[in-house]
Amino acid sequence: MLSECLLTDRVAIVTGAGQGIGAATAALLARAGATVLIGELDAEQAESVAGSIRAAGYKCEAHGVDVTSPNRVRELAAYALARHGRIDVLVNNAGYYGKVPTLEMDDASMDRMMAVNYKGVQHCCQAALPAMIARGCGSIVNVASMAGIKGSSSQASHYAASKGAVIALTRSLAAEFGPRGVRINAVAPGQVDTQLFRASIKERPERLPGIVEAIPLRRLGQPEDIARAILFLASDLAGFVTGQVLSVCGGRLLA
């Protein structure tokens, strides 16, 4: 299959790949030929994902990394360069979601949201970009959200704002680093069946049928749906694509 050689001999870092969209992305990028380095807060989860990817015959390493720590992120990038000689792909997937009514939202809630979802992406880009610029090529894919485009009405205005920041960052970096050979794009998932999504509806699970009904394709996304879009943007198939936000939401943005 074409997808099995899209990333042959490439080195890819995927953050937050201990479960959900990140785990599916790490597995797909590895199947496409990349050596995948997982940077994940939960080192045990990361090792479990990496171990199952290796057991299937592909290349994957797990690293305990908190993307809110610029030092730890720089160490991972330095390790990738020293051990593997290059960084071709960075997928900024690590993310956090929480609900707080807007009128009760304090600075600590806003700071935590921005620290992981926006600053974490900025740290990882800053760490990986020098290696990409030095070789005159590279691809960064940021995982934003439909909420970053249309906003959120479910007590998550800070989450929506953090993802809006990721979209603005994506476009800004694409303009800044395109001339140096680096492409930077984003995917904007709709509702995807992961722990994060399940937690977001746990207080009112009866909402699920209505959520699905509002999606033109009449199903939740699966982590693999997002992983395939990320693989496209990460690979040379998207060689003339930069600064774009690809919505992967089953048409929900139309509804």
Ligand SMILES: NC(=O)c1ccc[n+]([C@@H]2O[C@H](COP(=O)([O-])OP(=O)(O)OC[C@H]3O[C@@H](n4cnc5c(N)ncnc54)[C@H](O)[C@@H]3O)[C@@H](O)[C@H]2O)c1
């Ligand atoms: N599931 C959805 O419906 C949905 C929709 C839109 C966008 N997204 C985005 O997709 C991405 C992945 O979401 P998911 O649904 O797979 O979530 P998830 O909660 O299942 O997985 C997120 C992973 O990120 C890791 N992580 C969290 N904070 C981290 C940090 N500081 N450093 C490193 N790793 C960290 C977690 O440990 C976890 O393994 C997130 O950025 C999320 O905002 C998800």
